[in-house]
Amino acid sequence: MYTIGAMSKATGVKVPTIRYYEEIGLLDEPGRNAGNQRRFDQAGMDALGFIKHARDLGFSLDDIRALMGLDGQLGDDCAEADQIARSQLENVRERIAKLEQLARELERISHLCDGGNGGCCKVLTALADHSQCAGDHG
Amino acid sequence: MYTIGAMSKATGVKVPTIRYYEEIGLLDEPGRNAGNQRRFDQAGMDALGFIKHARDLGFSLDDIRALMGLDGQLGDDCAEADQIARSQLENVRERIAKLEQLARELERISHLCDGGNGGCCKVLTALADHSQCAGDHG
DNA sequence: CTTGAAGCTCTAGTGGCTAGAGCAACTACA
DNA sequence: TGTAGTTGCTCTAGCCACTAGAGCTTCAAG
Incomplete structure (x- = not known):
């Protein structure tokens, strides 16, 4: 289980950006702990890595959504x-x-x-x- | 004297964009006719041409503001x-x-x-x- | 048990436009 | 002079992909 900060450090995607990706439905909503903080699993980490890499390659978020839908x-x-x-x-x-x-x-x-x-x-x-x-x- | 539509045709800048440039103070407010429609003079036309060309060259509106300030x-x-x-x-x-x-x-x-x-x-x-x-x- | 970092939600702002609603005015032709 | 169609007006809201800040809560280390 990863905190949002750990996700950010691991992928290089900023914390508010991760929340933004969740908000627009690009990232699945992760579980929460007792204190309402996000706890991501490996699938979440992989998805974020995919998004980051595709973004770096210049794909739009819409493209990425399509690519992830194919997977x-x-x-x-x-x-x-x-x-x-x-x-x-x-x-x-x-x-x-x-x-x-x-x-x-x-x-x-x-x-x-x-x-x-x-x-x-x-x-x-x-x-x-x-x-x-x-x-x-x- | 040019209407906003004539300005648009002459420079290739869309009508709402011209109004936007005026709104943010990049273009001087032109005079108006009796019916409250904009009427631009040659200076306005030249300024819009300058902006268009600089935008095509990739300058930001801030850069353009600076360049126009120098003129x-x-x-x-x-x-x-x-x-x-x-x-x-x-x-x-x-x-x-x-x-x-x-x-x-x-x-x-x-x-x-x-x-x-x-x-x-x-x-x-x-x-x-x-x-x-x-x-x-x- | 305290302190400081990290987390939370919410709102608003960025750049550079673009789209649409709902009107008013102008222009060309009959 | 009437009218139809185009062009103009203001205003608000939306686009993309975030970013910043306020004001609060929770967590982890000592």
């Missing part, structure tokens, strides 16, 4: 779980591409100021005027 | 604006690095399912067990 069933779990993971990968790749475009743009803007220029700030001008941009970020 | 002043505007832009670039680069790590991890997990395997879903197992991960994402 323990037979049949096409794997196809479905795989689908969710692949779609998340797609998502991550898109975000990377977009951020790389932004980084290029920001680099360009930053370079405008390298030597310092009297009075008129080119960074602000660049931000004000999209037409100066190389690519079509955003 | 029109003399002296070290440029240094300060440059600093904000560079710090945003740093931020974007970090996010890219983190996402790339996640993509690698997700790829690894997805490959586990390539051939299909009977009954036990390796994707779910991989998600449950961080120790299988190659790098230290998250």
Whole structure:
């Protein structure tokens, strides 16, 4: 049996966040001791570890709910779980591409100021005027 | 003079978002016509364009507030604006690095399912067990 | 038996919007 | 001038995934 603090330490999920996961039904309500404090079992610990890891991988809580719903069933779990993971990968790749475009743009803007220029700030001008941009970020 | 709808069309910022920017003091309150509808001038249009572009580049509304505060002043505007832009670039680069790590991890997990395997879903197992991960994402 | 850490519930706030209700005003056409 | 349809207005509430704080109770160590 684990206290909520022990769960937090073991998984790296903050205490209020654990209570939040319980509140939204992502974590099963654990038992309570005589003093109304939560006491988690190993299944609770495993579930929280799963959630933490999936969160770190960028899955939404809804995705995680779906993934956890699959667990323990037979049949096409794997196809479905795989689908969710692949779609998340797609998502991550898109975000990377977009951020790389932004980084290029920001680099360009930053370079405008390298030597310092009297009075008129080119960074602000660049931000004000999209037409100066190389690519079509955003 | 532009209506809020014209502003929206011209910049790509949605109408409620424009009102929101005004509410939080990011956009100056525009004048109103006899029927209490907003009528923006060119300065308002330029400001909204600036905000949109900076948002597309990933700046927070707080950053944008700071950048707009600099505009029109003399002296070290440029240094300060440059600093904000560079710090945003740093931020974007970090996010890219983190996402790339996640993509690698997700790829690894997805490959586990390539051939299909009977009954036990390796994707779910991989998600449950961080120790299988190659790098230290998250 | 006391003290301090850890637990509890509850409310409210974060960022950056988005959605909807229920109206008022404007615009185009007949 | 009438009317229909679009656009505008304010206000409240909701989204995601937490985070912070108040004010209290319970637990564990010495």
